Amino acid sequence: MTDDTAYDGYRAGFAVLVGRPNAGKSTLTNALVGRKVAITSAKPQTTRHTIRGIVHRDDAQLILVDTPGLHRPRTLLGQRLNDLVADTLGEVDAIGFCIPANEKIGPGDKYIAQQLGALHRKPVVALVTKTDLVQRGALTEQLMAVDALGVEALGPGGWTDIVPVSAADGYQVETVADVLIRQMPPSPPLYPGGHLTDEPELVLVAELVREAALEGVRDELPHSLAVVVEEIVPREGRGEDNQLLDVRVNLFVERSSQKAIIIGRGGARLREVGTAARRGIEALLGSRIYLDLHVKIAKDWQRDPKQLVRLGF
Structure with a gap:
């Protein structure tokens, strides 16, 4: 049996979406899956965990791996996030570069x-995201620039x-998705039908709280906020x-000033x-749930190996 006829033509495999912070990776993952499985934010560095979103078709299954944005690390957390991306790249069947x-195109994209x-x-597909934000002429120019970047980085072709x-x-x-x-290999389905993600519910709940906490806050906060x-x-x-579920969640920041931002005047922002x-x-x-939120200080947790482990990194 050849690869072309194996599994009656069914294909299944893993694709990773990479790109610099805030390139639209999580939003695209959610659009492809048809449901929110990765948090989105206008702030960079909001993705901390590898989120798998699963696209089901009659003849294929595409497992999307969303990663933190690749960047030049400035903290131990940043280096660990980069290591997570590097490990993921070596294990997937194809890469989507957002x-x-x-x-x-800037230094981050070239890096x-x-x-x-x-x-x-390794197959690399360039995905030019956020096309709704530009006119046709500007999009054409960007597509040409992206094409040139591909030849420069990957060689002819x-x-x-x-x-x-x-x-x-x-x-x-x-x-x-097509x-x-x-680029996926012939394979039987890798996940049961109907499964949209393999992330534990605790992780998804933490990400939903983190997404809500990042809305409308200062630029310094995304890097300093962890949710458990x-x-x-x-x-x-x-x-x-x-039925009612009690959901108890701790939000960790690094400084008392950040705690004040999260809580707000009289607790208004936390509500x-x-x-x-x-x-x-x-x-x-x-x-239905009762959501119990507590904001705590874990000083300089991004640079502390023990605290990184305790917070799930």
């Missing part, structure tokens, strides 16, 4: 392209493909038709965080 359409060029023979896409309005999202699936779910337990004494996060968590868990 480059925003609305920002000129990542060079890293990808060192992988040799450049990228396996170049796909402009907008997760915001759905433009060519299905095309991205292109990546073509202590427990999710059913409220005792409730009937079957009146807003709770309200925003509760909607997503209830949809995820399929139950």
